[in-house]
Amino acid sequence: MPGKAGKRATVHDIAAAAGVSRGTVSRVLNGGYVSATARAAIERAIREVGYVPNTAARNLVMQRSQAIGFIVLEPHSLFLEDPNIGGIMLGANSTLSAADYQMVNLVVDSERDTARITRYLSGGFVDGAIIVSARTHDPIIQVVGSLALPSVFVGHPRDLHPDIPYVGIDNLASAEEITRRLLATGRRRIGMIAAAVDRDSGADRLAGFQQALGPLYDETLVADVPLYDFACGAKGMRTLLEREPEIDGVFAASDAVAAGAMEALREAGRAVPADVGVVGFDDSSWASRTRPTLSTVHQPADDIGAYAADMVLRQLKGEQITRRGVLLPSPIVWRDSA
Amino acid sequence: MPGKAGKRATVHDIAAAAGVSRGTVSRVLNGGYVSATARAAIERAIREVGYVPNTAARNLVMQRSQAIGFIVLEPHSLFLEDPNIGGIMLGANSTLSAADYQMVNLVVDSERDTARITRYLSGGFVDGAIIVSARTHDPIIQVVGSLALPSVFVGHPRDLHPDIPYVGIDNLASAEEITRRLLATGRRRIGMIAAAVDRDSGADRLAGFQQALGPLYDETLVADVPLYDFACGAKGMRTLLEREPEIDGVFAASDAVAAGAMEALREAGRAVPADVGVVGFDDSSWASRTRPTLSTVHQPADDIGAYAADMVLRQLKGEQITRRGVLLPSPIVWRDSA
DNA sequence: GTCTGATGTGTGAACGTGCACACAGTAGGA
DNA sequence: TCCTACTGTGTGCACGTTCACACATCAGAC
16 A cells, blocks of 8 residues: 555646546546556556545546534434334445545434525535425425525425425335234234324324224224324323223334233233234334234335435436435335234 | 626735735635734625635645545444444534544445455545444555544554544443343343444443352353444344243344344344343433333434534644543433343 | 638636734833 | 844745636648
8 A cells, every 4th residue: 555654646646657647637537538558557556556535636627525414303212212213223324435525424402403404405415305204384394495505305295395205115005004004913902102293204104004094093092192202102101091991903004003002901911912912003013022022114224315316316316316215115014813 | 796607716815805915815715924904904805706716726735635534434224224334424424524534434344345445545535534443454544544644533443553543432341231220120130232342332232241240240141243233233132032031131232123122022022121121322312212111321423523523623733642542421311021 | 722610738717714923002111 | 323133014825726818739621
């Protein structure tokens, strides 16, 4: 590895070593008319001097940052608990770094941070953005819409800007499908622990549940909880048991909620799946930890991240986005809880 | 917000608006002799034109990237499972972005990636690095040592470069302390499920366990498992039960391992904590999910991240690092499992 | 022989910033 | 009066890259 200590090699050094001008070196690097002999000499020189392009200089003249913002609109604590965000992040990061883009993480903790994010997005620090967990009516949606920043939403809030594509899963159809299976196993008094209904994912899962039950749907058998977590699940289940002791099936809005529900059922002396069938959502690590293991909807977090990154990259290449959004397949995983 | 659509404002625009030269604007921005009137005019102009400094141009002339690498030497899957990395990342990110540094995530999945990382670190893409989970004898340690890159290790492998500080917790002392408490509750046949002993954290936890037991230490009561996870915990516990059916206490190398162990104990018909006391490590979400809840060692992940970031920042400011490393307090959390 | 088009190559300018330097004005002391 | 020190300001250059332009060479057609 030559030049490890001294100054970094530049295009000038390559040009000198290969006996050509900077312009020709640039053409080898970026494409253009270059003779075979010159190209060979330059490529050899590049290896010899251990050339690595200077990102700052390139960005300066190209008027771009070669960075993509990964914006998570969640408090820190939720960011850590959500079983999908990590996978989405990793998936996006792989795709982005393969295309020589740098991912910049932005966790928007409080509402006040919106101003900071706006400044960041409009300040030229990123060439595009992947926005995760935008709540319905989130002000950031309008901001990104008015900026002409190539971006993509993970999830699909109803009121998002028509020009900005989304990638996600079909929460409604998956919720409907897994609820149907609960019906197919003979359950009749089926309840739901609905979480985070202020978000598109939460609202859609509830809608799918309702759609699957049809006339069997009973509003009193829906417990509303704020978060997708264990404690909320336990609380929601206790509410349901109180309202309807004969309950024999539960669709929990997430695996963590389902685990909480199973805990509450255990406390109440109900067996799963003998007395009550339980299904979850996410196929997170919770699902294989519970006893019995949990039937759930698999979220392809890695693919979602990769796809989202790809969509931003395509916009950056000037491709016209024709489809408003994509819903990736989210297969159901049958285990022991229902 | 003026200039939202057109070109971004530069120092020239400010200078023109304030009726001064670029140099004076630069001095307002970076400190230097500026008259009160000029300063006021410039500050007003800055607000008026909505100036945001161009990072690329600044980085180019300053010969730095204003970015810090957050390098995780783990496969993707482990990165997602580890209960601490997320918190460390968030903690580091907060400190870094407060200091106007950008965190760049690098997850080194395979051994081959070491070459890519080396190129990245020596290529001027980052001004410093936070390196997480370096295994003993990891080649990256030598690379960072030979580059004069300001960096810090999270954890403290024995053979790290003497000039590079570390931040972590005292795995040995904490392991010793929690094992002692197991002794204090009257347990006498105490085993350990040791995980990842090729890493400093794993080796230290085992050493602490051994030290606490003293003459009571029995090598046959240590089950070695490769990973800090649930499945390994269950397997390790079965091994221990087979070797010593009279076992009455277990120190698991992590909460996930402890949860697996509790599962194996349940299968074997042993009650926790009545028959067997169990303690874990990490104070992750596992600890409050298990029944009974798990006594464990709390890892201040957020603080570790923040402290690591701060140490890199201080090196960047030219501060001499006198202490080789810092061990943050990791209090023991007593719950129901022992 | 000269025009035209394709293929190569070199040069100058520009991107936006920070810093070194030159320079101007003022005040105080010898 | 001159020298020095201090405060304040403007200008040129450098950072490493890309791009537009000018120019050179060569083949084939007229």
